Amino acid sequence: MKRTLLLLAVALAVATAPSALGTQLAFGTVTVGPTETFSGSGPSFGVPGGVVAGDTIAIETTGIMYLQAGNTYGTNAAGIVVVAGNGAGVGGDLANPGTGTMYGDLLLGDPATGNFFAVYPSDAAYGLGSLAPPTDLTITLDLGSFAGGALLGATTLEFLLSDTVTSDNSGEYIVSSESSVPEPVSATLMGCGLLAIAALVRRRTA
Numbered sequence: 001m002k003r004t005l006l007l008l009a010v011a012l013a014v015a016t017a018p019s020a021l022g023t024q025l026a027f028g029t030v031t032v033g034p035t036e037t038f039s040g041s042g043p044s045f046g047v048p049g050g051v052v053a054g055d056t057i058a059i060e061t062t063g064i065m066y067l068q069a070g071n072t073y074g075t076n077a078a079g080i081v082v083v084a085g086n087g088a089g090v091g092g093d094l095a096n097p098g099t100g101t102m103y104g105d106l107l108l109g110d111p112a113t114g115n116f117f118a119v120y121p122s123d124a125a126y127g128l129g130s131l132a133p134p135t136d137l138t139i140t141l142d143l144g145s146f147a148g149g150a151l152l153g154a155t156t157l158e159f160l161l162s163d164t165v166t167s168d169n170s171g172e173y174i175v176s177s178e179s180s181v182p183e184p185v186s187a188t189l190m191g192c193g194l195l196a197i198a199a200l201v202r203r204r205t206a
Contacts, residue, residue: 022054022144029176032106032159034065034169039111043175044158051154053144059119060138061175065104065161069168075104077119077173078126079162080133091130093122096162105162106173108141110154117147118162 030043047055061077073085079102081088088094093102101107101118109116120126120137127133143151151157159175 022052022056025055025057025143026177027057027157029174030159032161032173032175034161034163034171035166036159037161037163037166039109039114039116039158039160042158042160044111044156047155047157049155051143051151051157053149053152055143056140057143057177058138058140059108059175059177060136061106061119061173062136063171063173064135065163065169065171065173067103067163067169071170074171075102076127076133076135077104077106077137077175078128078133079103079105079118079120079122080127080130082127082133082135091127091133093128096164099162101162103163106175107160107162108146108151109158109160110151111156111158112154113150115147115150116158116160116162117150119159 025045025047027043027045030045032042036042064074064076064082066072066074066083068085072083073081073088074083075093076082079093081090081092081094081104084090086094093104095101096103096105101116102122105118105122106120107116108119119141120139122128124130126137159173161173163169
């Protein structure tokens, strides 16, 4: 009986062991407002032990950010214009000089270094060139390779908006993430653990 309990405990430990190849991070749901454009102003979440190779994060963002008065020049989180303004038509974008991002981009970065990067690429998949760009965007980022690995080691990650003058801004981005899907390695370990448990039960009842 004691041997069976010991083997059962080992099997459960294997099944629930965290993957050494990274973790799927999550932060719940946060709101990025129209003036949160500088480090320390946006919503953030901690990464215990820091970002390591293999860490991933699944991000969904909904909403429109208006960068001009009167709810004009509205963009989705990829910086694609969904409401025309500032000389930019629907389906276009406009670079924010010196940042490597587009106006209206949702940014993710490390507040300790001040390095922030666009979450979503400005491309056709997120509405570039479309007459009806989407406002509900999803992406899964490999944080080990995202932005050339610039976030490796970061113990806090923060979301910001790419813009300069914010006095006439309005709107918001609702950003959410979940970690309900096991990583492939974790799923394999869990499967091995469950098979071991099943074998033990079968042996004891044979």
